[in-house]
Amino acid sequence: MKLDSKKLSKILKIKLKDENLYIIAFTHRSYLNEHPDYNNPSNERLEFLGDAVLQLISSDYLYQKYSDAPEGDLTNYRAAVVCTSSLAEEAKRLSYGEFLLLSNGEESTGGREREYILANTFEAVLGAMFIENGLLYCSEFVKRELLYKMDNIFNEKSYKDSKSKFQEIAQEKLGITPVYKIVDSWGLDHEKTFKVAVCLDDKEYGLGEGKSKQKAEQQAAESALDKINRL
DSSP: OOOOHHHHHHHHTSOOSOHHHHHHHTBOHHHHHHOTTOOSOOSHHHHHHHHHHHHHHHHHHHHHHSTTOOHHHHHHHHHHHSSHHHHHHHHHHTTGGGGOBOOHHHHHTTGGGOHHHHHHHHHHHHHHHHHHHHHHHHHHHHHHHTGGGHHHHHHTTOOSOHHHHHHHHHHHHTSOOOEEEEEEEESOGGGOEEEEEEEETTEEEEEEEESSHHHHHHHHHHHHHHHHTTO
16 A cells, blocks of 8 residues: 655655554554455554543643643643544644545545544544654644644633533523434454444434543534534
8 A cells, every 4th residue: 555655744744754654544444344455454553542642742732821720621621622623624634534545435425524534543643653753743743733723712712512512502402412322332442442423312413433432422522513503
């Protein structure tokens, strides 16, 4: 599998040392189902690593930037800037979608534009960067390509928890409390990934994936917010 390493290097502003590491970072698990002879794993392990790196970098940045903010506010700020829609927005801007390896099914249903796939890829690429270049480079990258928008998030007060926002809107518009259901899970017990649907009266409004049920629920709520806001 060939990667346009020259183009990716220009996007990431870095020289790729291990091209195959980045091929893995762009390999969605669906691709493996249709390519049994493919020798690489999916990007889920790199996503797991990148998520931890992102949590540390964003937490340190917010701790320093908002020195008087209590822990609860810092948690909300972080959730807003590293949420699925935020990461997907930056992954799309960085053209990550065009590098993805997807199954034909994911391809035909718009997988290259799907928020949770793009957000997970953002984390997987960050995981690859951490392996090759360490925390300092990753910190510079995240500040440049993601945390730049923290001022807008703060000024616009758009840092409310997605589940809380969706529940408020669902109850206001429809008088219904959202229900979250696990529809799939995979991986070892200590590295499980969950897929969660959020429903209103058994009608699905959003799907999310995450390394914890809580993260998957947040992703599902973010997806559902876009749908319910169009009602």
